[in-house]
Amino acid sequence: MSAGIELDNVCCDFGSFRAVDHVNVNIQPGEFFSFLGPSGCGKTTILRMISGFTDPTEGVIRIGGTDVRGQRPNQRPTALIFQNLALFPLMPIWENIAFGLEVRGVDKAKRRKRAEELLALVDLHDSADKMVSQLSGGQKQRVAIARALAVEPAVMLLDEPLSALDLKLRQHMRAELRAIQKRTGVTFIYITHDQGEALAMSDRVGVMSQGRLQQVANPRDIYNNPVNGFVASFVGENNILKGNVQAAADGMAGFETAIGTFKARLPETSAGKAVKLYVRPEHVALTNAAGAENSVPVTLTEVAFEGNFITVHAVTENGTDMIAELRNDGAGSVPASGSKMHMTFDARNASLLPDSTTTGA
Amino acid sequence: MHDLYRRYGKGLTYTFIGLTFFWLIVLVVLPDFKLLEASFRPYLPVADIGGPKDVYSLGNYAQIFGNEVPFSIFGIEVMIAARIKVFILTIFYSGVVTLITFLLAYPLSFYLAKVASGKTLPTLFLLLFVPLWVSEVLRSFAWYIILTLKGPLNALLMTLGLISKEIRWIDGYSPVVITLVYAYVLFMLFPLYNAMQSLDSNQIEAAEDLGSPWWRTHLRVILPHAKPGIASGAVMVFMLSAGSLLVPAIINSTTGNWFTQTIQGIMLEGQDWNAGAAFAFMLLLFCTLAVSVAMRVFRVKLSDIAK
Structure with missing residues (x-):
């Protein structure tokens, strides 16, 4: 049984500091939802409010349609996986996993049997009687997941559970987590500051900054259609140009900058706001001759050959730094540092976006 | 080095x-x-010391036997040597003191380690330490005054209407137990506090998140983690209590003799240092034994206590 979660105008203050600022989001049952943001953006506070360890100052939290204000963590149908996992080091693995069942008065033989089933589910056979200290980081991770699944929660809450693992294991566990979520159908709410993790695993991502939810969308829209500069910069890299909107029509606009006028998309959410031009390095091409539009003459300052792609750093005539990321197509030659070339980009790949501070609530 | x-x-x-x-x-x-x-040598006139009568024997240790008095255990009355009776009661009531200090220190140390905010902590510790600035002699006398028949404790209980007739507190072992608990509770509190402070608070939250009521979290997560602290606190309180002379000497009733008082009587009043030494070593031996048995029962290792 999985449940949806509704955050209705939720705020949380710590003294005079507002950690979470009017967050509204409706998470569907069975969804894999990620809160993505830098540390201190309030994402962990949201998780603690859902699990019941912190009370919202304002607003309502509903789990499966029920207002859970006033319910203690041990009364809520949620299971939290802590950043440091918080396994019980003095209990063997199976007792760790069966702790939630022990609390519910399940008899010992049944607890043991269920613990072994869950160990099999997370691919950890024959570890029932080991101690926590005998397991590796990835194995502990699985035990923590099994322990949370044992109580058959309607919602699983995960607080950067992969951050302590090395890169290889992290990538493996991503797929594993996603698979477990699909298999169990439980709603997963995942907290991370790693954009790759959030984009790769989630059905939807909520990007947060300074306690505010900046954008909620599926991973593709978060990356391709960010609503503001914060989302664009936090998720992936950008070339950012300052300037003024000239003429706007049909979602496109002319944008006058110190190094020329460019055509770019002007999303509805940006209308009437002070905007900057954002274009991703992989959407920038490098040519010898100037293009018809959206073309900037540059001098290459650094060319880094990184195998599957080539990163080119360049500087414009007025000293603005630009980055282009070129795919290595195998045959093409690598441009030389110091050469004078043109950087061009398609108007559809450039967006005019306001800073995060001017949007928000 | x-x-x-x-x-x-x-x-x-x-x-x-x-x-x-x-x-x-x-x-x-x-x-x-x-x-x-000396504990193996007989008590002799000065002239005979070093002479043919001065030979090693267990005679001093055997003095614990003799002079049998009635002693009831679980309602069954048996005859037992007076000194052995005092000895057993001293060990037993030291255990009682240890248990009471634990019951007092556990919630307090949990509060200090996991609930109290960092701002109030120094004040709370100061309040705990202030009584230690007064000497143990004065504190024992203070308890004597508090516990006397017409003293403040009875007066307070009478005023509150909790009792209708004064309670004779200074009777049997109660005054010694009360004063020893007061004197040594911090020796239980601090190791317990240290142990609890080292517990990751996430584990307490994890238990609660999995549905555990508070008492089960204590039983399954906090108490097992604090076990080494409990053990070292218990050993200290038990040993200090069993070996305390000052507290029983000041506050003891006539019906609650402490074994250290027996030793003192033999050494100072009887001037028999040899027999006194023998009794002191018996106390040391049996206290160590009691601690070892307790450690075995509660499955605590010596290395846990040293942590």
Whole structure:
């Protein structure tokens, strides 16, 4: 049984500091939802409010349609996986996993049997009687997941559970987590500051900054259609140009900058706001001759050959730094540092976006 | 040793080590050996010391037997040597003191380690320490005054209407137990506090998140983690209580003799240092035994306590 979660105008203050600022989001049952943001953006506070360890100052939290204000963590149908996992080091693995069942008065033989089933589910056979200290980081991770699944929660809450693992294991566990979520159908709410993790695993991502939810969308829209500069910069890299909107029509606009006028998309959410031009390095091409539009003459300052792609750093005539990321197509030659070339980009790949501070609530 | 040598040079290093050895060997180990040796020698007139009658025997240890008095255990009355009775009661009530200090210190140390905010902590610790600035003698006398028949405690209970007739507090072992608990509760509190502080608060939250009520979280997560602290606190309180002379000497009732008072009587009033030494070693031996048994029962290792 999985449940949806509704955050209705939720705020949380710590003294005079507002950690979470009017967050509204409706998470569907069975969804894999990620809160993505830098540390201190309030994402962990949201998780603690859902699990019941912190009370919202304002607003309502509903789990499966029920207002859970006033319910203690041990009364809520949620299971939290802590950043440091918080396994019980003095209990063997199976007792760790069966702790939630022990609390519910399940008899010992049944607890043991269920613990072994869950160990099999997370691919950890024959570890029932080991101690926590005998397991590796990835194995502990699985035990923590099994322990949370044992109580058959309607919602699983995960607080950067992969951050302590090395890169290889992290990538493996991503797929594993996603698979477990699909298999169990439980709603997963995942907290991370790693954009790759959030984009790769989630059905939807909520990007947060300074306690505010900046954008909620599926991973593709978060990356391709960010609503503001914060989302664009936090998720992936950008070339950012300052300037003024000239003429706007049909979602496109002319944008006058110190190094020329460019055509770019002007999303509805940006209308009437002070905007900057954002274009991703992989959407920038490098040519010898100037293009018809959206073309900037540059001098290459650094060319880094990184195998599957080539990163080119360049500087414009007025000293603005630009980055282009070129795919290595195998045959093409690598441009030389110091050469004078043109950087061009398609108007559809450039967006005019306001800073995060001017949007928000 | 190497560091010491490099930092302070030859002269100071040897002085430090020399003084430490002097303290350990001359002031601690040698006097104990002298007493141990003396405990096997008979109590003789000065002229006979070193003479043919001065031979080693277990005679002093055997003095614990004799002079049988009734003693009831679980309602069954048996005859037992008066000194053995005092001995058993001393060990038993030291255990009671240890248990009460634990029951008092556990919630308090949990509060200090996991609930109290960082701002109030120094004040709370100061409040705990302030009574220690007064000497143990004065504190024992203070309890004597509090517990007397017409004293403030009875007066308070009467005023509140909780009792209709004054309670004779200074009777049996109650005054010693009460005062020892007061004197040594901090020796239980601090190891417990240290142990609980080292517990990751996430584990408490994880247990609660999995649905555990507070008492089960204590039983399954917090208490097992604090076990080494409980053990070291219990050993200290138990040993200090069983070996305390000052508290029972000041506050004891006529019906609650402490074994250290027996030893003191033999040594100072009877002037028989040899028999006194024998009794002191018996106390040490049995206290150590009691602690070892308790450690075995509660499955605590010596290395846990040392942590």
